[in-house]
Amino acid sequence: KPQKEKGNQIELPKFSFFKPPISNLIPYKDIDLLQLYEIIQNPKYYGAYTITSNELFKEFLKTGDKKPYSDFKKKKFSYCTPSGIFPSRNGEFLAKHSGYLRLDFDNVPDVLKLKCDLLNDDRIETDFLFITPSAFGVAWFVSIEPNKDLHEKYYFKIGQYIINRY
Numbered sequence: 001k002p003q004k005e006k007g008n009q010i011e012l013p014k015f016s017f018f019k020p021p022i023s024n025l026i027p028y029k030d031i032d033l034l035q036l037y038e039i040i041q042n043p044k045y046y047g048a049y050t051i052t053s054n055e056l057f058k059e060f061l062k063t064g065d066k067k068p069y070s071d072f073k074k075k076k077f078s079y080c081t082p083s084g085i086f087p088s089r090n091g092e093f094l095a096k097h098s099g100y101l102r103l104d105f106d107n108v109p110d111v112l113k114l115k116c117d118l119l120n121d122d123r124i125e126t127d128f129l130f131i132t133p134s135a136f137g138v139a140w141f142v143s144i145e146p147n148k149d150l151h152e153k154y155y156f157k158i159g160q161y162i163i164n165r166y
Contacts, residue, residue, distance in 0.1 A: 015083065015098045028078075050133045053073060083097060099143055101141070129141065
């Protein structure tokens with residue numbers, strides 16, 4: 001797991017965090033995985049939004065109209081770039097790689113099974129994992145070499161591993 005010691009404390013790698021809406025391209029601040037966990041778990045920020053998001057996603061599954069769900073997410077949810085610190089939310093402007101790779105799994109038929117499978121994978125260690133607000137997806141964070149030139153290679157290699165294994 002990527003980390004540095006600072007005195008007696010362990011310092012986790014940072015990445016950019018953006019307040020909504022999605023059109024906001026300038027990061028609000030840099031955060032680490034512990035801070036992201038605290039944000040996600042805080043019902044003050046996301047309790048009602050998660051319920052609404054889940055209901056809109058279920059409606060999309062019934063009707064096929066994804067626009068209300070997508071629009072809601074774009075307007076209400078914060079965003080982060082777990083791969084590192086960016087002065088702007090654009091993949092071309094990575095200032096410092098965090099050593100994290102995030103893989104998203106959407107429209108998963110059995111979210112709890114996938115969550116357990118990823119957490120118990122014997123080849124790739126999970127740094128952070130959560131069920132997405134739709135309740136039908138999983139976001140999985142794993143450690144990779146903090147090298148922006150190798151990021152895409154890791155993404156495809158780990159993606160292919162998951163496809164072949166699960």
